[in-house]
Amino acid sequence: MTKAIALAGVLTMLLGSAAMAACPTSVPGNTREAIRANEQRVLCLQQEIEQDTRMRKLESDIRANERAIQSLQMQRRFDNLPRVPAPSPFTHPQPFVRN
Numbered sequence: 001m002t003k004a005i006a007l008a009g010v011l012t013m014l015l016g017s018a019a020m021a022a023c024p025t026s027v028p029g030n031t032r033e034a035i036r037a038n039e040q041r042v043l044c045l046q047q048e049i050e051q052d053t054r055m056r057k058l059e060s061d062i063r064a065n066e067r068a069i070q071s072l073q074m075q076r077r078f079d080n081l082p083r084v085p086a087p088s089p090f091t092h093p094q095p096f097v098r099n
Contacts, residue, residue, distance in 0.1 A: 022048050 023044035027037040 023041050024037070026041055027034040
């Protein structure tokens, strides 16, 4: 459980750090202009994270499709293998009779 929380925190930091680099820094103060600038920054961060999430989902979908294609190719190869006839069922031998 602790590992999952730590991993989630690291992923959030990684996603956030990329978004923070693309968006302006926060403006200190509580004037109208500072609040508006900070709102714009938050919107920018949300858009960057949304775009990154969309890209990760597309990459995940691509990997899933690649795995499905590989599975289909393997199934096709398996289906194209030559059929080996099944051996006849075991029958008891006839008793030995001298001529």
